[in-house]
Amino acid sequence: MSDALIVSLYSFIRTLVGIVVRPYETYRRIILKGTSWELLFVGALLSVYFTVNAIVKTPAFRPFVLTRHFVKTSVAVLVTALFVSWLLWIVGKCFGGKGEYKRFLLGWSYTLIPTLCWFFFTSLLYVIIPPPRTTHPTGVALSLVFLTISAVLFFWKIILSYLSLRFGLKLDLVRILGILLICAPVIGIYSIGMYRLGIFRVPFL
């Protein structure tokens, strides 16, 4: 088991570099040769963020409050990831998709990396330069930088999502657009629900 973990850790690090440098080839490799152990490391990375998030968002450094926030965020992200991947899988199968759910879930879990990057970046900026932004030239300049980085991470996320559907379900662009057209309203309603419950303001998709 320890051998499998070490090999999976190496594979995970290699995939992390790959989704930045060569996303197309990396996703092909994830779907063909990825192991479920890699989900463990994705989960570990997410847990690090949830810990940071709990500390930043909780006004008082109390273990019970921090733990409650950590557990709430972790469960919400897990449920969201499983729900979204399951929804895309079911709709993808209706569109003639082929493949295994396990492999698709692995591919989809790596699309959480850009989301994680954005949330980490925003948390850091919240601590260093908290909002609101003013209309002073420095405020506008910082806003431009923040929005540019957010847009880069968003487009990167779109590319990785497309690749996970392309290789995970073996679909072409037209079918993928059809799937996204159907799933987008459902995910939108889910996100509004999460907002109303006070779990996410920006959905952790």
Next chain:
Amino acid sequence: MKDALYERFQKKWSQTMDLPPQTVGPLTPYYKMVTKQLKVMPLPILFLLSTALIICLFFLIGSGITFLTSLLQRGF
């Protein structure tokens, strides 16, 4: 030896043919042109695209961009 080679060829062939080729009708050459740039190291191109988009947004909504930033900064 010949069988092992043939098996490797068959495996590679099925991997290649498993995925349907990507076609978008008459837009296929433009699609291939765009995706060629995004297959390897897409971040610099995404950065240029995002910069252009955000500058256009700034010209569109002006200093309203600070309101959007404040909203997103509280979004985590």
